[in-house]
Amino acid sequence: MRTSKVYAVLARAIVDAPFRESLFRNGRQTLEEWDLSDGEQAYLQELPYGSFEKMVGHLISHWLVPVTVNDRYVVLPERVGDYDTDEMIPLRLASSFAFGNGAHPTTALCLAALDEMIRPGFRVLDLGTGSGILSIAAALNDAGLVLSLDIDATSAAAAEENIRLNSVEKIVEVRQGSLTEALAVCHASGGFDLALVNILTPVVLSLLDDGLCEVLRPAGVLVCSGIVSGEVPMMKQTLRNAGLARFETKEKDGWAAVISQRPPISDKKR
Numbered sequence: 113m114r115t116s117k118v119y120a121v122l123a124r125a126i127v128d129a130p131f132r133e134s135l136f137r138n139g140r141q142t143l144e145e146w147d148l149s150d151g152e153q154a155y156l157q158e159l160p161y162g163s164f165e166k167m168v169g170h171l172i173s174h175w176l177v178p179v180t181v182n183d184r185y186v187v188l189p190e191r192v193g194d195y196d197t198d199e200m201i202p203l204r205l206a207s208s209f210a211f212g213n214g215a216h217p218t219t220a221l222c223l224a225a226l227d228e229m230i231r232p233g234f235r236v237l238d239l240g241t242g243s244g245i246l247s248i249a250a251a252l253n254d255a256g257l258v259l260s261l262d263i264d265a266t267s268a269a270a271a272e273e274n275i276r277l278n279s280v281e282k283i284v285e286v287r288q289g290s291l292t293e294a295l296a297v298c299h300a301s302g303g304f305d306l307a308l309v310n311i312l313t314p315v316v317l318s319l320l321d322d323g324l325c326e327v328l329r330p331a332g333v334l335v336c337s338g339i340v341s342g343e344v345p346m347m348k349q350t351l352r353n354a355g356l357a358r359f360e361t362k363e364k365d366g367w368a369a370v371i372s373q374r375p376p377i378s379d380k381k382r
């Protein structure tokens with residue numbers, strides 16, 4: 113499957129902001145000049161370059177044209193005026209290199225999980241917000257508040273701009289940061305009902321190790337994405353070991369999102 117072949121390179125693009133920016137600006141030159149690991153090179157050798165370029169192009173396609181994510185969401189370029197979105201929810205994104213315009217399966221999977229799990233008034237954490245797309249969708253689905261965090265300053269700035277573009281700045285607060293900032297908010301004002309973490313398996317595993325589950329209030333839901341389908345059993349086992357339960361997996365084009373829940377207090381007492 114195409115998506116899994118470019119996994120190693122796109123995986124790096126998700127977590128390594130300077131690499132991503134360079135890849136988007138000039139994919140071919142980046143692959144020649146950057147130090148690619150053996151794994152990254154092996155994946156690329158199997159892939160026709162045209163397919164790779166197309167894939168990178170998808171990640172910035174919202175600069176120019178609307179991106180239909182699924183039957184519920186359409187991402188509109190910043191400058192497109194009135195656009196007939198039919199029954200779909202329009203999300204407007206500025207032309208930045210921050211990740212997340214809905215063209216990539218991991219984002220689409222998170223949006224589908226969000227739709228299924230969110231309830232009005234929910235406190236939502238978007239850890240690794242990128243463009244802020246998930247935070248905007250949460251706010252438009254009546255979240256009570258959304259905390260939007262990214263370790264990358266450029267992404268946090270892009271998310272902030274996009275949050276303003278969609279007029280949800282009263283609900284969404286963007287900060288540069290990660291788990292430490294999320295836990296500080298939990299201690300100050302309570303845990304989250306829903307946490308969305310679309311980063312990548314190694315990063316998600318290390319966040320779990322550092323106490324990611326503690327951001328959830330009892331019965332709170334965690335959506336982990338950026339997982340390759342083959343990694344799902346291992347991810348579920350890790351989540352189980354961390355005390356989470358009630359697993360549901362969504363898959364698309366070789367990628368997966370795993371939904372799990374912190375047990376409600378009544379379950380703990382049993």
Ligand code: SAH
Pocket residue numbers: 126127129211212213214218219222239240241242243244245246261262263264267289290291310311315
């Ligand atoms: N939420 C968006 C973007 C996902 S890309 C979507 O679903 O499309 C993952 C983002 O996580 C990137 O912007 C990257 O900068 C950020 N990130 C990577 N490691 C992180 C960490 N440890 N803590 C917080 N953010 C992180």
